[in-house]
Amino acid sequence: MGDLQNRLIDFQNESRTAYDDIMKILEDKYCWKCPMRSTSDKSRCREIHSGRVLQEAFDEGILTHLLEVDIDQVEVEALINRILKKKIKRAGGNQRETTIMMKLDAEQNIDRWLKIKINPRHLKMGDKVLVSDKAKNHSLLGSYALVAGFPFHAASVKRIFHEGNFWYVEIENDEIFPLDSIFGVMIGIFEEDYMSIEEEIDVFSLKIVAMLPDCTLKEVSDLFLEKIKQILKSESGYVAFIDPENRDSVGVSFSHLTESCQMYEEIGEARFKVLNDGSYGGLLGYSLDTGKSFYVHDISSHSAAHGLPPGHDPVNQFLSVPVKWKDQILGQIVVGNPKEDYNKNHVKIAEKIASIYALVLKILL
Ligand code: SF4
Numbered sequence: 486m487g488d489l490q491n492r493l494i495d496f497q498n499e500s501r502t503a504y505d506d507i508m509k510i511l512e513d514k515y516c517w518k519c520p521m522r523s524t525s526d527k528s529r530c531r532e533i534h535s536g537r538v539l540q541e542a543f544d545e546g547i548l549t550h551l552l553e554v555d556i557d558q559v560e561v562e563a564l565i566n567r568i569l570k571k572k573i574k575r576a577g578g579n580q581r582e583t584t585i586m587m588k589l590d591a592e593q594n595i596d597r598w599l600k601i602k603i604n605p606r607h608l609k610m611g612d613k614v615l616v617s618d619k620a621k622n623h624s625l626l627g628s629y630a631l632v633a634g635f636p637f638h639a640a641s642v643k644r645i646f647h648e649g650n651f652w653y654v655e656i657e658n659d660e661i662f663p664l665d666s667i668f669g670v671m672i673g674i675f676e677e678d679y680m681s682i683e684e685e686i687d688v689f690s691l692k693i694v695a696m697l698p699d700c701t702l703k704e705v706s707d708l709f710l711e712k713i714k715q716i717l718k719s720e721s722g723y724v725a726f727i728d729p730e731n732r733d734s735v736g737v738s739f740s741h742l743t744e745s746c747q748m749y750e751e752i753g754e755a756r757f758k759v760l761n762d763g764s765y766g767g768l769l770g771y772s773l774d775t776g777k778s779f780y781v782h783d784i785s786s787h788s789a790a791h792g793l794p795p796g797h798d799p800v801n802q803f804l805s806v807p808v809k810w811k812d813q814i815l816g817q818i819v820v821g822n823p824k825e826d827y828n829k830n831h832v833k834i835a836e837k838i839a840s841i842y843a844l845v846l847k848i849l850l
């Protein structure tokens with residue numbers, strides 16, 4: 486290990502010198518005539534430029550060496566990929582086989598989404614795989630290239646084979662890719678109007694994550710209220726968070742079922758003070774008090790119900806889930822007055838939506 490360690494230390498020192506030299510060359514030969522010069526100390530463009538060209542030279546050095554020792558181009562790609570994966574693994578990335586939804590560039594105003602399995606472990610003949618459109622001369626490969634926005638196309642798998650230490654995939658035009666270079670396996674293309682509820686929630690969560698953190702809690706909570714009402718075909722709903730300062734339950738997005746609701750809307754919240762014993766009480770507080778999800782077809786039949794306040798619009802059925810982050814209760818989502826009777830499946834759907842809202846509260850509160 487001594488020789489290896491010594492050589493790596495030498496290389497680190499050489500890299501540092503090369504980096505310094507490149508910074509100086511940029512400064513002497515290019516930066517003086519560049520309009521960005523006055524801000525380069527703040528934008529750090531010189532540091533970025535130097536780092537990029539040095540990194541590219543390093544990659545090129547390895548690539549050229551591998552090709553010179555007569556390793557086939559496709560195997561070189563597999564090797565480079567394996568190096569990248571090892572690097573990610575050492576840094577803590579798990580690179581598991583995972584299914585993701587990804588929006589395609591919208592044409593003709595149709596919202597189209599791709600469901601893709603990334604980091605596939607196995608493929609079979611006929612699978613539709615997504616492969617790079619471009620010559621394979623970049624160091625980002627597989628799912629990393631997919632999320633980095635490299636152009637791709639779909640192709641059918643003709644053959645899968647193992648050679649040396651790597652798996653390879655042959656596609657319809659006889660092109661061969663290392664398995665690790667595959668951007669992903671296409672599971673389906675969906676238009677928003679024809680998605681299953683699970684797919685719709687996956688897409689919804691992607692939209693929400695894309696909004697964070699540059700949105701207000703009210704903006705994002707309104708979307709949750711609309712989404713859960715739409716999916717659970719419910720006329721009314723209520724989305725609340727627990728104030729981290731004083732543990733009050735604060736309704737931030739809600740249907741207007743009393744005359745006071747408009748006033749609360751203008752204030753921006755409907756606040757229910759936590760009681761001295763730390764509970765919230767009533768049917769509305771039941772999920773917060775117990776951490777449990779539930780639904781009732783007749784609200785007066787529930788043991789926690791103590792009746793609606795005067796002037797409250799009627800509520801027949803009621804479904805409530807706590808918003809939890811691990812064991813911590815961060816908020817609550819409630820719906821009522823559905824078009825079809827609530828059931829256990831509706832609770833599961835609401836819990837899935839609540840788990841996305843938990844992430845929002847964790848980030849925004
Ligand atoms: S962009 Fe920055 S690094 Fe590049 S030439 Fe201009 S000042 Fe120099």
